[in-house]
Amino acid sequence: MLIIFASRTGNVRRFVNKAVELSVLHLRTCELPDLIPFQQAHLVTYTDPMGAVPPMVENFLTRHHRKILSVSGSGNRNWGRDFAAAVDRIHQQYGIPINLKFELSGTPSEIQAFVDYINNEPETMETRVRILKFRTDSCVTCAAVTDALDRHNIPYRDVNPFDHPDLAAQYRVRSVPTVVVFEGDREVLRMVGYKPEVIEQIKKLFQ
Ligand SMILES: Cc1cc2nc3c(=O)[nH]c(=O)nc-3n(C[C@H](O)[C@H](O)[C@H](O)COP(=O)(O)O)c2cc1C
DSSP: OEEEEOOSSSHHHHHHHHHHHHOSSOOEEEETTOOOOOSOEEEEEOOBGGGBOOHHHHHHHHHHGGGEEEEEEEEOGGGGGGTTHHHHHHHHHHOOOEEEEEETTOOHHHHHHHHHHHHTOOGGGSOSEEEEEEOOTTOHHHHHHHHHHHHTTOOOEEEOTTTOHHHHHHTTOOSSSEEEEEETTEEEEEEESOOHHHHHHHHHHTO
């Protein structure tokens, strides 16, 4: 799992580094404004004056908010109502779940809570954009769809409708390949057969 973070004076950086030491999972980190290609990540930010979201975090979210699983933020309680308010603003604007608001570089128990949230990430949190790819082994077009998704590093869950007739019925799948794309619980795209233009649309959701 990847943690993307922004830090101006080092508090968030210290928090993230301690979280990496504590986690049983292999956590990778990436500090803004540098960015590596990624499919999903947790975001940690500091808070700017009057509870503002730092501009580099704003820029990042404009392009990548769909791939962010949770937001956490550092602030200072001296700012009263604006304490770590960047987190609330990000949550309100993009609907990203809040993991943690903490002061400065966090206490050991806060860091543990942050790590527990990530380690225990249930299925509902696996990603905000989810893809079900219905396919069978003998289907040549299905293999082409798989190749296209893999080539673009697009994550999906493979479903054979004969093994999972319940899922096929639930998502009204009548032929393979069918790719169904969800944002949260909402279906946002569907591709029946192989349509390169729809693959391009799906790709954009993960950029
Ligand atoms: C000019 C300035 C304005 C700040 N405004 C807020 C604020 O509105 N709310 C808040 O909770 N923290 C505020 N802070 C505190 C920082 O968000 C906090 O110190 C944070 O730990 C900084 O993280 P960093 O060291 O990783 O940059 C402000 C800090 C500075 C220097």
